[in-house]
Amino acid sequence: MQVALIAIYICVFLIPSVVVDILQYRHIALALTQRPVILPRADYIQAGKYALQKLKISISQHFFNALLFAFWILYGLCLVNDFIENYHLPRGKNLNCVAMILAFILISQILSIPFKYYTEMILDKRYGFSKQSNQTFVIDLLKGLGMTIVLGGAVLYLLVYTIYFFEYWWFYGALLSFVVIVLVNFLYPTWIAPLFNTFTPLKDENLQARIEGLLVSVGFKSSGIFIMDASKRDGRLNAYFGGFGKNKRVVLFDTLLDKVSSDGLIAILGHELGHFKYKDLLINLLVSGIFLFAVFFVIGQLPQSFFDELEIKKNAGNLLILLILLAPVISFWFLPVIGFFSRKAEYRADEFGSSLASKQALAEALIRLVNENKSFPSSHPAYIFFYYTHPPLLQRLKALDYEF
Template sequence: MLMTVITIYTLFVLASIYTSVMQIGFINTAKRKKAILLSDTDFIKAANYSVAKEKLSIVNSFVDYIMFIAWMAFGIAYLSDTVVLKDEAMLNIVIVMSFVIINSLISLPFTYYEKFVLDAKFGFNKSSIKQWIKDTFISYALTLLLGSLVVWGIYTIITTFTLWWLWSFVFIFGVVVLINMLYPAFRAIFFDKLTPLKDEALDEQIKELMDKTGFVSSGVFISDASKRDARLNAYFGGFGKAKRVVLFDTLIEKLTTKELLAVLGHELGHFAHGDIYKNIALVGVMLLFMFGIFGNLPDSLYLEMGISNEPYVLMILLLLFMPVLGFIMMPIMGILSRHNEYEADRVGSELGGAGGEIELANALTKLVNENKSFPLSHPLYIFFHYTHPPVLERLKELGVDVGELDKGLLEGKCEADI
């Protein structure tokens, strides 16, 4: 059974690396063609950034694979033998959180490299080392606090109920919903400074858009995201009357009022179609599937690993295999998500009134330019990784003439060099 588990994870890693290699080869071919949406210089720059990110992802995948083998071969057993506590609940918390922190520390150099080498090189990073250390410390503290509560909850369920995996799913699904509700508040408290939108005219126009879709919000806020990153973004967070509209200050700076309203109209399109709830439901299906599998693992697996069937072992195995299940589920979630994006674009352009399609198209083009997003991707990479349709497809749906594109590229022909 242990070899079956390792084989499944190995296939996942190989598939992940293969899609990255194909994406790298595709982009290296595409960047030699005529520039699309971006200037010639930015087209090459965006391509090089995407390739650099994929190469980092490949290295990260190798390290994750080594860590997986290490955990399965001796790591979990080592923690089990090393941590000795009389309180069983505390024992489970310490072991699981030790696993989480060790993995986080190993991935920390990759996080640092991405932000202070790659992002800095391509002009995205605006954060200082001091700010990054502060953010990292807060993230670790929150992980320890909230993670410990979650581990305690699952431990209690496992030791109380026969169908522990079903009740654990209910518990974790509730946690997911709670996180979605509290995310804007947590981000405002610990990371971003949010200030109410002071532009009364813009605020009124945004509220008019919200009224058209029945969106009730606790307010429109500006995030000082530019202190960390130069990229443009916005998000709606929370549920019920606690929902917030949060605009990055970079978005306010770069988009015109009509373009900004088109982007918000797109987000309101998601609300109008209940996409937030659909996405949460999909996550629920994935969680149920995951708990169903790991709630019925054969005892032979634990015997081969040389460990007993303890709650903390089950939780660690769940965490180790979460990326695998996410990779398997992503194509399904991606297809539905991309469909929802087209629908949200349609609603967003309609909410903008006459010329709404043009304003949304202009906004999408600016987002590509400001975020230096390479506008082309390998079809296989899109299938496994994209939650949004390629921007060229979105522009075509909005009636924008994107010109003639190389048919070979659209079919995924590339030079698979890295």
């Protein structure tokens, strides 16, 4: 069974993922030999080289993850199970299962640190993005691991309890996970994000008045407009609306204010408000819920013989570890569904945002974002199909009737 499971992982996930990345790599490499579009030649070449480097990392990580998957299936699950059972730490069936899952998650996260470090501290610095120090990197890493242990442990305990308490545990487990996602989205702006960044109220009164007028025009009630000190870690530009209900807030990266005109900023925020107007966030949550139920359902149907052949017990800990291991495989084939609806929503949000400013203002702001974020403006259709939640810039500009 172990060999068959690894073979399925390779055929269904590893090979398709690598093939799609290779197609994208060849597409960009060929595009770099042709006349630049949208971006100035120097920026176009730099964006292409950055994309190629990211794809090399992605391909390497796919193979590393496959080796890690094989390790867990062949040896890791048995080792973790034996350790928890032999040393009985901590005591209690539920806590033992939580300890198993946390050990699995923490080991996997620690082993992936080299990829994270190379991307953020070497590659991103080379291309002028990352500004964080090694100290900040380590502190963020420790904060993330701490949240995994504390908050993740609490959620895992509830999931373990659900598995042992309910006959149709997969349904209630998916429902609980969905509630947690909604709760995290609600708490993120005021409780989680401030652990990593500082948020200060917008001081530009003219810009604040324009943004507040924009919010009123679409009935968006927020708890304030805030500037996030993104520049202490990264030079990329972004803005977003976070939270639900009274926790909703407008967040602007400090890097954005110096790079984009007021009209462009209004157009970008108008685009984000388009998502609010058309309930795109609720739709995304619904789609995420469907994915969660699909993953939990698949794991919930695994027979006792499956665990016998893996030489592990069919307990809550092993069920949830297998869920985490197999989720990327299922999500890879679910991503095109998410991407299809998301790209349609982006076109609709672009149209709404341009109506609040102008098509010209939004188009120029998008070009500025792509330029500053070093996003290559063209992609292979297969890569778009699997991974793009936003249409490629060229297609968005055409929809905005922008001439280039």
